[in-house]
Amino acid sequence: MSDRDTPSHLVRLPQHVAVIMDGNGRWARRRGLPRHLGHRAGVKAVRATVRHCGELGVDYLTLFAFSSENWSRPRDEVVGLMKLFLDALQREVAELHENNVRLRFIGDLSRLSERLRRGMRDAERLTRENSGLSLQIAVGFGGRWDIVEAARELAERARSGTLDPAELDEQHLSDSLSLAGCPDPDLMIRTGGEQRISNFLLWHAAYAELFFCDTLWPDFDTDALEQALTWFGSRERRFGRVETLPKEEAS
């Protein structure tokens, strides 16, 4: 298929898509439902997004499921979300594995129940050799937390003499962050109408294209994803450089 016949969102597909899934609570409120039903509807949108990214050939998908700040939500909501994560894990892992998805959890998992942590570790172990979509789920994650953890690890290495502080560079820091080994996200999507990064992938978003939409997360379907991908396909990515003009225009 030539570029002319390819749907425009596939001409330049992001290798790594990161998503801030916002709007579950408002989706539920608008229907007169309790918030937890909004989160439950959000799981369906997660499933559709994972499937569609895999089908399109996106290599990496990172989803912000629970932030470090989300621990301050009402206890009922936090407990409900943890239960939802556990249910989703138990229900979805076999199918993800069948579909060749490699699953990874990033974030401070220390406050999660032992049962949930064990489920996450088992899912990672089961899927680690898979070569299809690499799916990162951020739970108890904060971009600042991630950077502090990396700084602590590097400081330890400097103290023990295995790292010369004068040699410290961006690669060392990248390699010490939770997403070590993943390329930076090319496209970061936030649903739900707010336009901020909310302490998600602070280091990694340096050159990400940011796509904000009003769609509430449970309504984020394949059409909404394709809109984001089409928009991405139209972006000129310069990474701080200037535009290169075709030869005759430049002369």
Ligand code: FPP
């Ligand atoms: C933000 O909406 C959403 C969350 C804090 C939870 C995200 C969780 C899911 C989508 C479900 C499960 C995910 C996985 C990976 C199985 P909000 O509650 O802040 O909505 P609001 O801004 O409308 O109140």
